[in-house]
Amino acid sequence: MKFYVLTLFPEMITEGLSHSVIGRALKDKTIELEVINIRDFANNKHNSVDDYPYGGGAGMVMQAPPIYNAYLSIKDKLGEGCPVVYMTPQGRPFKQAVAEELAEEKEIVILCGHYEGVDERVIEEIVTDEISIGDYVLTGGELAAMAVIDSVSRLIPGVLNKEQSHIDESFSDNLLEYPQYTRPPEFMGRKVPDVLLSGNHGLVDKWRREKSIERTLKKRPELLEGANLTDKEREYLNKLKGE
Ligand code: ADE
Numbered sequence: 001m002k003f004y005v006l007t008l009f010p011e012m013i014t015e016g017l018s019h020s021v022i023g024r025a026l027k028d029k030t031i032e033l034e035v036i037n038i039r040d041f042a043n044n045k046h047n048s049v050d051d052y053p054y055g056g057g058a059g060m061v062m063q064a065p066p067i068y069n070a071y072l073s074i075k076d077k078l079g080e081g082c083p084v085v086y087m088t089p090q091g092r093p094f095k096q097a098v099a100e101e102l103a104e105e106k107e108i109v110i111l112c113g114h115y116e117g118v119d120e121r122v123i124e125e126i127v128t129d130e131i132s133i134g135d136y137v138l139t140g141g142e143l144a145a146m147a148v149i150d151s152v153s154r155l156i157p158g159v160l161n162k163e164q165s166h167i168d169e170s171f172s173d174n175l176l177e178y179p180q181y182t183r184p185p186e187f188m189g190r191k192v193p194d195v196l197l198s199g200n201h202g203l204v205d206k207w208r209r210e211k212s213i214e215r216t217l218k219k220r221p222e223l224l225e226g227a228n229l230t231d232k233e234r235e236y237l238n239k240l241k242g243e
Contacts, residue, residue, distance in 0.1 A: 102148070
């Protein structure tokens with residue numbers, strides 16, 4: 001999987017993704033990243049890439065030609081149908097299912113906007129998908145692009161080790177993760193639940209599923225509609241709801 005990122009702030013991306021799990025995956029080339037500085041494609045002596053909006057109003061708008069030329073500089077390397085994703089609060093909401101869909105691609109181009117926006121014509125010309133990471137406005141698309149790259153990358157085989165990749169199953173199941181504990185067995189008078197010390201894997205699994213259901217009901221009840229529960233688990237959920 002290779003990510004191409006078109007941005008005015010390349011260091012944000014390269015630095016932000018150079019640590020921990022993703023940093024290691026980049027180092028050993030399990031995933032690849034090419035960051036293209038849109039400013040390198042400004043064709044004026046001041047290197048400017050933005051201008052006042054036609055029709056007036058506050059702020060500046062990123063111009064179409066530098067973005068288009070940045071895209072053209074990589075276009076020949078891209079396979080047929082490679083998605084070009086524009087990070088914007090107007091995009092489709094980013095969910096685990098979207099990360100799973102993108103993880104099927106061989107390469108993805110991500111366009112990060114800044115200032116008040118991007119000239120609509122270059123979006124029409126090159127963008128195939130728009131993604132939002134939530135209903136709030138960031139100062140630019142870079143943090144959003146990093147969130148997408150991080151969550152897509154961890155689905156690529158070899159990025160997580162076997163133990164880590166287990167963790168995924170819970171969200172794909174539409175259930176929140178159960179609570180985790182490690183040593184010491186007692187902290188500030190709070191004890192680790194006995195069942196986790198019992199050595200009975202069957203009981204531990206049952207307890208964890210029940211805690212997942214309990215937490216999801218408490219924190220994100222709307223997720224439960226899409227959850228895959230056994231008859232017994234559904235009974236448990238109804239009991240929690242007092243039905
Ligand atoms: N750019 C600015 N805000 C954003 C958001 N919420 N999601 C994706 N890209 C953005």
